[in-house]
Amino acid sequence: MFTDIPWTELSEKRHDKPVTLIDVRSPGEFSNATIPGSVNIPLFDDAERAEVGTIYTQVGTDAAKERGLELVSAKLPAFIKQFSAIPGDKVVFCWRGGMRSKTTATVLSLMGIYSQRLAGGYRAYRRWVTEQLETLAFSPTPIVLQGSTGSGKTQILMRLKQEGRPVIDLEGMAGHRGSIFGGIGLRPNNQKTFDSLLLDALLEYRDEQFVLFEAESKRIGKIVVPDVLYSSRSRGYQITLELPVEVRAAQILRDYEPWKHEQDCIDAFSRIRERIHTPVAAEIDGCLRTGRYAPAVELLLAHYYDPLYAHSSASALEPGVRNLTVQAVSADDAYLKTKLAIESIADHSSGN
Structure with missing residues (x-):
């Protein structure tokens, strides 16, 4: 039996x-x-x-x-x-x-x-x-990767994870990239699945000195990030990525492949169109409908996402959080400089 x-x-x-x-x-x-x-x-x-x-x-x-x-x-x-x-x-x-x-x-x-x-x-x-998510004591110091839309944060984290670094991929667990376009081409997970995947990662990394994850709002699509991780940011470090707009636009095109999801992109844009100056919104809409995705992305960054990021990041850094800014000219440059920033944080933390 x-x-x-x-x-x-x-x-x-x-x-x-x-x-x-x-x-x-x-x-x-x-x-x-x-x-x-x-x-x-x-x-x-x-x-x-x-x-x-x-x-x-x-x-x-x-x-x-x-x-x-x-x-x-x-x-x-x-x-x-x-x-x-x-x-x-x-x-x-x-x-x-x-x-x-x-x-x-x-x-x-x-x-x-x-x-x-x-x-x-x-x-x-x-x-x-x-x-467990309500009571778990999660002690690793967070290193949170921040940056304007298209900075390649997820790709950097995935490369770091492949090297054996303790990385929590919140967007991967949510099946959503977090923005109004974030679900395009992905299969979003529900809260139950997200919670299970997150808890597995928290338990795996609970004895690490540091844990790396991307700066996210409290909500990723329809997913709510539990406080056990979200509130931990206030006692950690932040690395802020700064890259040229053309590099970020190219990264977004690689990530989203909008030519495969034309109608989804148009539908997503319609939900934010009224928040953008009317002539610019009309130009973006025209670009999306005629397959001119590169200029559409650059206009979205300049007139919507970058101002939104500037506003949110100005108030997002909590008192006591130490910030390191990484200025890079390419995705590979950002990755290498992020690694150096992490090593600097580790050295500082150990007193070297």
């Missing part, structure tokens, strides 16, 4: 040996939010789950169980084969550690495949995430 395992025990177990987490909820539930790193082997697809749920509500528990058994029986060989292909320790879970995960673990046991069931299911895991 299978055994239940609470999330607190499972999270420690995963540090010692590989464990495959298997979400047996429907694909729609899995897509909405799951435990990071999980694989989805659904007991019911979305339509089947809806059907069983309707029977449960309108007829009763026994009828729902009977229909569920009919649905599962038809797909049992393929279902078992998927589990058999997964090596090592396996932990199955559903929404609340109920019938779906119990049925799965029981059937697997009968077939000689040992698994454990996550006690309380995804709901218990989500509760743990929420509690």
Whole structure:
């Protein structure tokens, strides 16, 4: 038979040996939010789950169980084969550690495949995430990368992460770049997924001396950044990037590839058009509609994003935060000078 395992025990177990987490909820539930790193082997697809749920509500528990058994029986060989292909320790879970995960673990046991069931299911895991984000003591000193739109902050952070630096990619976790155009070409995550990814990073880096992340507002798209990280900025360092407008415009074009998302760009611009001087707004709109993206971006920077950044950055630096300004002529130059700034901060912090 299978055994239940609470999330607190499972999270420690995963540090010692590989464990495959298997979400047996429907694909729609899995897509909405799951435990990071999980694989989805659904007991019911979305339509089947809806059907069983309707029977449960309108007829009763026994009828729902009977229909569920009919649905599962038809797909049992393929279902078992998927589990058999997964090596090592396996932990199955559903929404609340109920019938779906119990049925799965029981059937697997009968077939000689040992698994454990996550006690309380995804709901218990989500509760743990929420509690951790509210109570976690996160001590690394923040180094926050700041700069006007198009400064290449994300690219610099990703290069630093590849070198083994402790980097928290907030925009990557949100699936959103933060601006009115920020969701173009991306698949935004919801708050549950963002919280899980952020907590994983916080736990991974909690013993580091420093942690690097990009300056963001409290909200990234529809995501709210928890205070455990957002409020930590007041006790850290800030590196401010300054690059020529043409370099930033070229970076934006590489990031967004607007020629692939013409209508999305036009729709996004329509939401800020009234905030820009009418003749300039008309010129930007004309550029977007005729594929002249470079001048459109430069006009947006000059007449919207740069003034907005100047206003917000003037009040964003909290008392006590130490700022280093990096003036660069290219993306590579900015990256190299940012590395030097980080080394300077480390030297200063260690008293060298």
